[in-house]
Amino acid sequence: DTGVSQDPRHKITKRGQNVTFRCDPISEHNRLYWYRQTLGQGPEFLTYFQNEAQLEKSRLLSDRFSAERPKGSFSTLEIQRTEQGDSAMYLCASSLPRDRGYETQYFGPGTRLLVL
Amino acid sequence: GQSLEQPSEVTAVEGAIVQINCTYQTSGFYGLSWYQQHDGGAPTFLSYNALDGLEETGRFSSFLSRSDSYGYLLLQELQMKDSASYFCAVKQGGKLIFGQGTELSVKP
Numbered sequence: 001d002t003g004v005s006q007d008p009r010h011k012i013t014k015r016g017q018n019v020t021f022r023c024d025p026i027s028e029h030n031r032l033y034w035y036r037q038t039l040g041q042g043p044e045f046l047t048y049f050q051n052e053a054q055l056e057k058s059r060l061l062s063d064r065f066s067a068e069r070p071k072g073s074f075s076t077l078e079i080q081r082t083e084q085g086d087s088a089m090y091l092c093a094s095s096l097p098r099d100r101g102y103e104t105q106y107f108g109p110g111t112r113l114l115v116l
Numbered sequence: 117g118q119s120l121e122q123p124s125e126v127t128a129v130e131g132a133i134v135q136i137n138c139t140y141q142t143s144g145f146y147g148l149s150w151y152q153q154h155d156g157g158a159p160t161f162l163s164y165n166a167l168d169g170l171e172e173t174g175r176f177s178s179f180l181s182r183s184d185s186y187g188y189l190l191l192q193e194l195q196m197k198d199s200a201s202y203f204c205a206v207k208q209g210g211k212l213i214f215g216q217g218t219e220l221s222v223k224p
Contacts (some may be wrong), residue, residue: 026166043212
């Protein structure tokens with residue numbers, strides 16, 4: 001298995017545009033997580049899925065953010081009407097089910113977003 | 117509220133031992149994880165403590181005291197490649213709550 005993959009790796013957009021990122025987790029990992037990281041900070045939790053169900057969403061997450069995992073495999077994160085403050089690295093991670101070692105989250109390389 | 121405190125920077129020489137402390141205050145706690153992140157790279161898992169005590173994995177060890185809401189990461193026989201940022205993270209249900217990270221610089 002090649003690990004968690006994310007696409008695109010870099011995205012530059014203009015303020016007000018919509019962007020969508022994709023994450024492909026490690027196969028057999030039923031949990032998928034999205035985090036956001038800005039320079040000099042630790043990753044900040046956004047949301048996570050168990051299979052196709054979105055189990056938790058950060059209260060800090062604006063309504064402009066939406067995530068889906070329609071078939072329980074890959075996931076997409078969409079940001080509508082982007083703002084300059086959305087500029088960050090968006091990290092995806094996946095893990096095994098709770099009874100098989102879900103404490104270890106495996107991170108992808110991230111999508112770096114720059115909003116001009 | 118929730119907070120994790122760890123030193124922002126640590127410097128050590130090759131071959132030395134360094135300890136990175138982490139104190140936390142969270143509303144829920146399942147365990148404490150440690151992740152390493154090199155510049156421009158993804159966080160990678162180092163260790164996880166759910167119970168009090170020391171966990172050893174090669175040159176890295178991690179300790180947890182739940183009663184003190186405290187943990188540390190111990191790196192032995194430091195190598196230049198250990199220069200990176202190290203994050204403690206509280207596992208809270210399914211998610212991780214990360215500290216702001218400790219930047220470790222290893223000097224020759």
